[in-house]
Amino acid sequence: MTDDLTQMDYPRYESYKDSGVDWLGEIPEEWSTEKGKWLFNKMDRSIRKDDGIVTCFRDGEVTLRSNRRTDGFTNALKEHGYQGIRKGDLVIHQMDAFAGAIGVSDSEGKSTPVYSVCVPKEPDRISPHYYMYFMRSMALRGFILSLAKGIRERSTDFRYNDFAKLDLPLPPYDTQIKITEFIEYKTTQIDQAITLKQQQIAKLEEYKQIIIQNAVTKGLNPDVPMKDSGVDWIGNIPEHWVLKRLKYILSERNERSKNGEEPLFMMSQKHGLVVRSEYHEKAEVALSNIDNKIVYKNDLVFNKLKAHLGVFFKSNINYRGLVSPDYAVYKCKAYIDDVKFLETLFRNPEYIKQFIIRATGIVEGLIRLYTSELFDLHVAVPPPKEQKEILSYIEAQSSKIDTAVNIIQQEINRLKEYKTILINQAVTGKIKVS
CATH class of the missing domain: 3.90.220.20 (DNA methylase specificity domains)
Incomplete structure (x- = not known):
């Protein structure tokens, strides 16, 4: 799938200029660029007595651990260096940012010091949600991983100091909000389509199991x-x-x-x-x-x-x-x-x-x-001949169903790829949203 979405009825901005940043390329004329350190402050709040643990997941959700799941985690014996997190903070997971663990917290609580907790210097000028989508897009396209390895050999760490030095696009605030709303609306539609296709796969797999079990326990007649x-x-x-x-x-x-x-x-x-x-x-x-x-x-x-x-x-x-x-x-x-x-x-x-x-x-x-x-x-x-017939039937039916499942899975993969491209094109100004 091409990265060019302008062929799909998405307009471009009226004019563009060179951003001066090699990896960013051209940006809309009315946009500017700014280093991360001039957009966000790194917070180091003290924790409160009743704060629950907030976790930053690879899918971009930042929420209380108890909201999501409790299994698979080990609690630290001592919460040395833990920091407070507030709703609306931009959170970057130092070790997992390369895999997309960057998001805006929907909860109040505390977190491990391995997270960078960032708040806008000017809340009426900077949208944490826009920069969440921008940074996650960078991560999912491999930029953060390549950047981290370039800074620290054999390391995937992406720390606040790395974020602070990055030249980031700075659209007008109302444009940041529009882009965020557009992404949330479109990704909801895409995710719903993916869910429907996953349900189709589940039904096909269930149908395949019914066919198989009926054949080996009741025969074909x-x-x-x-x-x-x-x-x-x-x-x-x-x-x-x-x-x-x-x-x-x-x-x-x-x-x-x-x-x-x-x-x-x-x-x-x-x-x-x-x-x-x-x-x-x-x-x-x-x-x-x-x-x-x-x-x-x-x-x-x-x-x-x-x-x-x-x-x-x-x-x-x-x-x-x-x-x-x-x-x-x-x-x-x-x-x-x-x-x-x-x-x-x-x-x-x-x-x-x-x-x-x-x-x-x-x-x-x-x-x-x-x-x-x-x-x-x-x-x-069953008699030997019937055993062979049953196995041949199962193989033929399974092959048909597996082919159908593979086709649907390819459609899901294309939708996921489309979503990734759409977000990237929106946050970098390659398409104009309304």
């Missing part, structure tokens, strides 16, 4: 006669399917590497079972892979600690490799030709529930599913 499986949580199954415990279908492969020289595999919830070196070249690995478990193509690999999270995959890799000794590796013994059928079936919420019920442990994140418990589960098995 909706008119086939059904029978009671005799297992409450499985319910009715096609009359010609057979019910078997997994111990009659799978056997555990416990073959170990003698020299540790086979390729090391890893499990990715996004990509499945993959060759580790192809995804994490610099990842730390054990000094020796001797005694790691060997995996062959069409084996089913379980992370026994995370089976309840769906971390189990068939190996589609054409050669044998190694996985952690803590994983369980299973091979087909009878009734199932392609363990992809079981991998797909086990993603059924009812099977996930059974994994949780049968796993051993104290807390959910540290429960282990032992082979004896897994093998006690029942599985409804």
